[in-house]
Amino acid sequence: MIKDYQTQKALRGPYDFCILGAGPAGITLALRLARAGWRVLLAEGGGREYSERSQGFYHCTSSGLEMYAGETRLRFLGGTSNHWAGRCRPFDPSDFAASPPVGLPGWPIGYGEIARYLPEAMAIVDLPQGADFKAMNAGLGGGDFDADRFLLSPPTRFAQKYAQALEDTPGLDLFLNCNCVDLEFDKAAGSVAAVVVSDYDLHRERVQARHFILAMGALENARQLLNSQSLREAGVVTVDGMVGRCFMDHMNVEMGTFILKSGQGTDTRQYYTTDAFVAEYQAGKGNVSASVLADVQTYGRTAEVKHFLENLACDTGVASKIKFVADFSCPGDGVLGTMIEQFPNLQSRLTLHQDKDALGVARANMHWALSDADRHTIKCIGSELAKQFAEADMGFVKLNEFVYDTTQPLKIQPHAHHMGTTRMAETPAHGVVDSDCKVFGTGNLHVAGSGIFATGGAANPTMPLLQFALRLADHLNQQMKATTA
Ligand SMILES: Cc1cc2nc3c(=O)[nH]c(=O)nc-3n(C[C@H](O)[C@H](O)[C@H](O)COP(=O)(O)OP(=O)(O)OC[C@H]3O[C@@H](n4cnc5c(N)ncnc54)[C@H](O)[C@@H]3O)c2cc1C
Structure with a gap:
């Protein structure tokens, strides 16, 4: 069902999964987990349509190269897929094979981990099944440049395509105008106990769930992690740590x-x-x-x-x-x-600004640096x-x-392909999430979206981030089955 949290205070927690953000990543996860039989809350900060009220929460300052973070992202149901261009190119095995020559490790997993999700991710963005990513022209002959391979999605608008499924899928509650404003970490338990959500009139409520997934886009995921006082007090997040660092665009x-x-x-x-x-x-x-x-x-x-x-x-x-x-x-x-x-690049990063938005969340400063x-x-x-x-x-x-x-x-x-702010790594020294997309130091907090990319290659990010979202859903499904059996 789809409800408007501004007028309908009908949250039905505790949930099995609480997913924050209903863009391509959040919608994909929510549908897959609900279809597997779990009780899922999908909390979306915006409404069904664009509004200045919601979009204003994306305003942030910039101290580096201008990357138009306030304008390029869209803060309503379907997220930035409401104006993405639909270009899709998969990662290559070589993207996962070697570390970049900059003193930071590359991916801690191999390409095979997401390759198996390619057909399903293609279907999600309406690419023909079995279609090859064909070269569009000949390469350049000298050995340095092949022909590029890509496909164009219609482009799929996630809000339009998946609205009915979001409405009809049993076990799935989608609340619009339901803003994540805090993550409450229980240090003794080593896990997130609740997420605080708010409507636009500052009506706040704690939502309990067994697992929480941040799917608010690469910038907001990092911003919410840094903003959480309990995560900072527990030392899970430090203001000068890896959260927000290594911001990359193409x-x-x-x-x-x-x-x-x-x-x-x-x-x-x-x-x-x-x-x-x-x-x-x-x-x-x-x-x-x-x-x-x-x-x-x-x-x-x-x-x-x-x-x-x-x-x-x-x-x-x-x-x-x-x-x-x-x-x-x-x-x-x-x-x-x-x-x-x-x-x-460690110096290319999102940090918190001293100013807060109207819901009490610290605004972000972007420092995009090459x-x-x-x-x-x-x-x-x-x-x-x-x-x-x-x-x-x-x-x-x-x-x-x-x-x-x-x-x-x-x-x-910029190309507005936001990546790296919660990068995947083998250890917390080099990243924010482990190879299962779980935030280091927590038992039940996960991240979806291109913020987890350890390196970005030159592939468009959306189809790969869907492959990762499908993989995360399968992992959580198996974990839940194992712990509830
Ligand atoms: C102009 C443009 C063209 C693009 N073209 C391409 C392309 O051709 N190919 C490609 O691969 N990629 C493209 N992209 C990038 C693509 O749009 C993103 O990769 C994709 O939308 C990211 O999906 P996401 O679900 O991670 O985040 P988003 O789409 O950003 O969704 C995040 C969701 O979280 C919600 N949210 C935010 N804050 C909160 C909060 N506090 N509480 C609750 N909910 C919240 C938002 O409202 C939104 O619905 C383009 C981007 C732009 C700007």
């Missing part, structure tokens, strides 16, 4: 432009770094999409005003002379967009791509200077 760097030789066609090509490239350059992975523009594309703010001038300039070959008016590309030019792996290793990755991908374009006699690449001159400020945008 780097969206415009590498530059290219001109194709004639006869090359104008279809967009998508390339992906090979494992050999990663090993040779000790660099991260990356996707490069090479698109030929049909129209003039401007990057300046005054785009509309300059349109006529730019077309004229392209026609008469004086484009470079008016670059000062607006940065632009002419029809037939190609642009190189990217989605590049960021390595885990390391020298990330600049190295960007430089290697750009330079090798340029070389291989030339070697394959495809055309000419003109890289932006900041790509190869790492002393220049980097121009970068």
